[in-house]
Amino acid sequence: MELDNIEKLLEKYFEATSTVAEEQTLQAYFSQEKVATHLEQYRPMFNYFSSAKEERYTKQVPLKPRRNYYKWLSVAAVVVLTFGIYYEYQQQREAERVYQQTKEAFALLAENFGKGTEKVAYLQEFEVAKQKIYNND
């Protein structure tokens, strides 16, 4: 009676036309102590499937830190970038100011040099006069 049923189910099982419920019946049958001898060979198969279901994933998954880490990393990057750009800008303005000052200072210097050379031009007069004196001798 039952054996007949099991054999039919097995046939359906190997043609992959059995339902989940029918397959559970088979698993239950093969988990019993006594199984018909000619079906004994199928026992490892069904027992294995039942036991394979027991395996568990036990490792802990670190969910939180990784996510926060990335979020704050981007915030930090933006802060550093803004500060960097601002600093660079300040540097440039400082450099321009110093450049202007130096230019003014050089202009002043050049002007005074000009005055100096004008005065030096008179020295030429002495040379001319001296030559005249030598030539008269």
Added chain:
Amino acid sequence: MKQAEFLNVVMPFKDKLYRLAKRLLVSKEEAEDATQEILLKLWSKNESMGEYKNVEAFAMTMTKNFCLDRLKSKQASNLKLVHSNYQDENTSLQNQLEAEDSVRWMERIMEELPEQQKMVLQLRDVEQYEFEEICELMDMKPTAVRVTLSRARKAVRQELIKKHSYGIG
């Protein structure tokens, strides 16, 4: 989604992800790494998770694809899986020793199956998914699933009968 909610969603099927990963990658450590990777990926997507109508199916598909990619890159870099190394080296002795241990024997038989058959068998006979779910997960037609499953079961039977007759003879 808060961490606690996320865990509530993920807890019921995290073992299934792990078992599928282990079926494909064989090594326990690799399967654990893969599962962790998948869970972290899901967590990083958790804002949009409400949009998926079936998170479990989505996660299973992710796991399947992730593991197949792993296997592919392993083959490409010419690294052999650890388990296939030991199989190659001492087959005959191993056979005799493991004949005693039917669980490990079954594991070996499952390892030998093509990936497609391995996955369908895992999804159906271990996780007891319905056919429609397997079709969705594997992206296969119902008839294809049936044929693959039937072939896988028959292949296992073949190996078992072989072993059984050795045992008697």
